[in-house]
Amino acid sequence: MQLVTFQESSELGEPGFDPYGNSGAPNPPGFGSDNVGEPPDRPWFGRPYTAPKDPPSGSIPNRLFGSNSSTRFSDLLRFAETPRLQYAWIPDSRGAQDLAQQEIDFSVVFAFPNFLNTERPIYVAPSFGLNLLQGAGSVGLPNQVYSGVLELQWQTDPQERFNVDLGLGIGVHSDFKSLTGDSIRLTGHALFNLAINEDTTFRGGVVYYDRLDLKMLPAIGLLWHPHPEARIDLFFPRPRISQYFTTINNYDAWWYYGAEYGGGSWTMQQDGGGKTQTDINDIRLTTGFEFGLAEQLRQGEHIGFIEAGLVFNRKVVFRDTPQKNFDPGTTIMLRAGIGY
Template sequence: MPFQSLRAVFLLIVTSVVVLSSMTGRFAYAQGRLSELGAKKATNRESYRRHQTIFAPRDQDIKQISQSPQVPEVLDAEAREALGIPPQLLESDDSWSESEDECLECETFVPLISHKRATANVTWLPGTGDDLGIFSLSLSEALELPRYEGFTITPRFGVHYLDGPVRTDLPARVYDTSVAFRWFNKFNEKWSYELEVAPGVYSDFKNVTTDSLRITGRGLAYYMHSRSKQFVFGVVYIDREDLKLLPAAGMIMWFSEGSRLELIFPKPKFTYRIEKSEARERWLYVAGEFGGGSWAIRRAGTAVDDVVTYNDLRLIGGIETKHTNGMVSQFEIGYVFNRKLEYLSNNGNYDISPTGMIRYQLTF
């Protein structure tokens, strides 16, 4: 009986030890797992803090910095317009700031051709008797090719109504028709260039031969020294019977935001702004101009085919109004001198007396 009691006590002790050992192991295991989970949570919290600090700060904004090269803005709006430079060639490229997801949602269609601007021009040089009078109307439409940056196509049409002279047999009207192909491109931030070729027919449409075909054009280089000074070098090909080529050289200077001097042969110009508002700007200017043209004609008296060339020099004063919707109007008055009329046959050449000029031009 005592032996059985001792045995029962021993079994109770052994059982208690086994149970306690099992519980201790499970507790240690659970404690280890808790420690491990706590460490992982701490690590995740630290990573999340770092993630938040880099990408999503709540108390400050992170400014994204472009790593792509940027073209410095060396020309203001007036400079670009004076040089005829497409604005997109000088604007900074911000395409780096758009994510791929955003670009997938962007409008990807690029038209083959689009309207850039249209110009209508009316010019009157009064004249009677032997003083040749000319009333001219011209229209042009500049078309852009967005897929070919800097490339434009400009068809032009003009008609000149001739008043006199009685001493020679000019037709009543002569016409200008042409299509200009122009390309502007940049070498780098300082240098750019412009090329243009414009085949056309200049005739009274009675003498339409090889004599009526003229190909004009120009090749110019621009050096952008600073925001206040630009240089221009090149040639202008006018393809007239008496004169084929003119040099084009000079500089453009900005004295202030509202004044500009273009010392460029053959068209110098000084412009001064007199008004600026939210709706429009007004500019006064004085300019010089080399005018005239060559046309293949059929002489009214003899029905003989010939080519006539008219040349003049013009001193012009004008006012230009620029509207915020892109429309630009110009009204000019001028003094026209050194006027000459010459024929290819040299039959009927003479000098014409000076006259005045009134011109209105609308660009939209």
């Protein structure tokens, strides 16, 4: 996750552990001399060969984030990273039953190291979303809906030939006038990456949306780096092709093309007072520029972006009154973000 650390400067104290410390284990044997041979190639499982480490004190971790973790709030702030902010503007297409949207998303990511003694961090991101719906009154929708979500993500070592990426989101999605059991939704993904060679990776898994019209999709594709300044991610349901454009000071700018499923699902109060879960779904084709350090961009990460796109196949779906479903017209989108 491409974020920069922020901290409160006072009263935080020193960390309760040294993440870069070494237990004093002996140095590894030298390869390539005395007929020992070359070091082993990139392994299928486990970490590449490095200096040995002291064994863990027990087979079952006694705390969630390692034995030196602390539950004090001041220590919790140490793991906070730069806030993320994203804004999208989607005008209506001037149809008889149409819909304009403004999407605002804000979150802060906490990176907790050594989750369950795996030596890999778990990312925890409380997030808040506001979706403004202009023209919605003519079709019985509220003027705004909200999302409050707690997102979790954990990945095994991406340097391994085979690694796993898991994500889970637990959230409340509503206009806050119609809170029901349908307001609580689970979203997430379970993906694996298998490196075929240094430049090509096969990816697969599932993405779970938990909407009325879109519960779950298979995820499959290939990630290919034809050279260090290009990244071709032919990955359904979110393909993306990016290419180096220029360098400004210490930051690179890459241009890209991409596609994605957009929208969401909320419980809403309709004009007649009824409460129902409602999907707003669409497909988005985007092009724009992303900014970040060179290594970030090669890995598909960035510090910020700005883009324009085409939004089509738009559908508004009601759980309890499907006869009121309608399709807003095709329109454009402008979107920018910091940290996303």
